[in-house]
Amino acid sequence: MDQLNMMIKELKNRDYTHFDVFYEQTKRQVFFSIIHIVKDQSLAEDLLQETYMKFLEKIELFDEHRNPHAYLATIGRNLAINMYNTRKKEIINDEVISAIPAEEEIQEEPDDDIFKLLDELSRDEKDIVTMHVINDLKFREIADIMKKPIGTVLWIYNKAMKKLKEKVGESHDT
Amino acid sequence: MTHKELKHYIKTKAEDVEIKDFSSVIIQRAKAQPVKVTEPVREPKPSFFRPLTASLITVFAAMIIVLVLANQTGVDPVPDNTVLENMENVVALSTVQAISLIEVMDNELSTSNTTILRFGPQEKNDMIRDELADLSRYLETIEKLYASNDDFEVVDEVKDQSGFDRRMRFRTRDFMDKLSQYEIDYNQTFNPQTNRFSVLGKIKFGTKTYDLEVLGTKGSRAITLTVKKDELNYVLLDFEVIDGKDTYTVELIKNDLSVEKVTISLDQIDDQKVATLTFVEGTSTGTYTFTIFEENLRKIISIHYTLSFDDEVEEGDITIRILTLQQATIYSILVEPEGRASFSFTRGRMTSHMTDDVQNTQLI
Numbered sequence: 001m002d003q004l005n006m007m008i009k010e011l012k013n014r015d016y017t018h019f020d021v022f023y024e025q026t027k028r029q030v031f032f033s034i035i036h037i038v039k040d041q042s043l044a045e046d047l048l049q050e051t052y053m054k055f056l057e058k059i060e061l062f063d064e065h066r067n068p069h070a071y072l073a074t075i076g077r078n079l080a081i082n083m084y085n086t087r088k089k090e091i092i093n094d095e096v097i098s099a100i101p102a103e104e105e106i107q108e109e110p111d112d113d114i115f116k117l118l119d120e121l122s123r124d125e126k127d128i129v130t131m132h133v134i135n136d137l138k139f140r141e142i143a144d145i146m147k148k149p150i151g152t153v154l155w156i157y158n159k160a161m162k163k164l165k166e167k168v169g170e171s172h173d174t
Numbered sequence: 175m176t177h178k179e180l181k182h183y184i185k186t187k188a189e190d191v192e193i194k195d196f197s198s199v200i201i202q203r204a205k206a207q208p209v210k211v212t213e214p215v216r217e218p219k220p221s222f223f224r225p226l227t228a229s230l231i232t233v234f235a236a237m238i239i240v241l242v243l244a245n246q247t248g249v250d251p252v253p254d255n256t257v258l259e260n261m262e263n264v265v266a267l268s269t270v271q272a273i274s275l276i277e278v279m280d281n282e283l284s285t286s287n288t289t290i291l292r293f294g295p296q297e298k299n300d301m302i303r304d305e306l307a308d309l310s311r312y313l314e315t316i317e318k319l320y321a322s323n324d325d326f327e328v329v330d331e332v333k334d335q336s337g338f339d340r341r342m343r344f345r346t347r348d349f350m351d352k353l354s355q356y357e358i359d360y361n362q363t364f365n366p367q368t369n370r371f372s373v374l375g376k377i378k379f380g381t382k383t384y385d386l387e388v389l390g391t392k393g394s395r396a397i398t399l400t401v402k403k404d405e406l407n408y409v410l411l412d413f414e415v416i417d418g419k420d421t422y423t424v425e426l427i428k429n430d431l432s433v434e435k436v437t438i439s440l441d442q443i444d445d446q447k448v449a450t451l452t453f454v455e456g457t458s459t460g461t462y463t464f465t466i467f468e469e470n471l472r473k474i475i476s477i478h479y480t481l482s483f484d485d486e487v488e489e490g491d492i493t494i495r496i497l498t499l500q501q502a503t504i505y506s507i508l509v510e511p512e513g514r515a516s517f518s519f520t521r522g523r524m525t526s527h528m529t530d531d532v533q534n535t536q537l538i
């Protein structure tokens with residue numbers, strides 16, 4: 001975390017020397033906070049770039065005591081939610097049925113694909129599992145981000161992991 | 175597959191996903207962005223009419239309020255029936271919860287009466303035992319909730335003594351089939367315009383008396399109930415129906431500071447009552463799901479727990495049996511953490527509030 005904070009100090013001075021290292025260390029958390037909401041690889045990649053742009057634009061507002069992973073994941077998540085809501089409206093308005101993938105396309109995905117696995121979960125469950133298991137955020141940080149009591153976060157997490165255990169068990173049995 | 179293995183599995187799968195390197199594109203874009211120059215915000219010119227308009231609005235608003243109040247009789251009419259109609263069981267269960275917590279403020283269960291019989295990794299087990307110390311405050315409520323089976327035998331009647339209009343009486347059973355008697359003397363007010371009601375009174379429980387306040391809206395299944403030991407020590411309880419489940423949010427205030435907040439929700443799954451206790455604020459962070467089963471005609475409390483120790487989640491099952499030792503009863507607690515060896519210990523069980531006559535006749 002110290003190394004990340006050092007790099008953030010540089011970025012605050014518009015010094016991008018170590019930005020590639022910063023990006024490498026944080027991209028996975030940001031990407032996963034976006035992809036499970038928008039479910040579209042290229043859209044997620046666009047939003048990934050936008051997240052870092054937004055972060056750099058407002059970098060003087062970043063408080064060094066905060067967890068940069070949680071901060072970036074929150075920006076990414078908010079951008080993804082905005083995009084998801086906009087797209088949802090467009091699809092409903094235009095009745096673009098073609099946006100739904102064909103059955104064959106779905107079947108082509110491997111059974112143990114991480115996105116397919118997470119799709120077993122509700123939106124909140126997916127959020128919490130992604131933030132805790134993939135992004136390594138603590139439950140208290142997740143509770144802050146999601147504006148939910150920590151007990152509720154734990155309850156949802158527990159429910160989600162039970163579902164996943166069953167799902168993974170099934171796919172391993174077959 | 176254990177919890178740890180599943181986490182590792184998800185993490186590995188996530189690492190398999192290839193994420194493109196956009197760092198150079200982002201740097202280019204960031205460098206191309208102009209440095210923002212903040213313009214000074216120009217203060218709007220003060221308007222001569224603005225303060226005048228504000229004053230006129232205030233005067234008119236005050237006049238309307240005076241007219242509305244003048245139309246009212248001053249004192250809300252006292253209804254003939256209880257304003258707590260159809261909410262008696264909710265008030266009864268809320269009172270049971272509040273009283274059991276307020277009693278703990280006086281007589282906190284000591285952790286020194288615990289005896290470890292067998293244990294796994296000591297540190298984690300100690301932490302679980304600490305969390306269970308907080309949980310034990312709620313076991314009295316759980317016992318009474320399940321043993322009374324939603325029948326608190328509530329009697330509400332008119333009373334013209336001691337400055338109170340009404341009296342509500344109800345009683346509860348616990349797992350040893352002992353009875354506890356509660357009495358609430360109260361006055362009620364009801365505002366037909368807003369449909370809001372309030373109840374102010376005193377709860378008599380054993381030799382102790384507590385102040386009670388209940389606020390609510392007639393027709394809606396929601397109330398706020400406060401039980402006070404004194405001005406600085408009290409229990410605040412909100413009842414509402416969330417997603418079809420009766421949900422109680424209970425806040426414990428000690429010396430004017432909120433020390434704990436929990437939610438207890440009640441659900442019916444496959445003809446079985448399921449209670450879920452979640453620690454929302456305070457030192458504990460666990461979630462406990464209770465079900466009850468019988469073993470040799472004795473009721474056993476079965477709990478599934480999820481606890482958070484920093485970023486580690488600890489989950490498993492707890493079985494609580496009540497043991498009778500001479501005239502005292504204790505909880506025998508068996509903890510079975512997921513993926514680790516089980517351990518057990520005992521805790522004192524609160525039995526001090528039973529009414530004397532009932533205790534004498536029912537004691538096993």
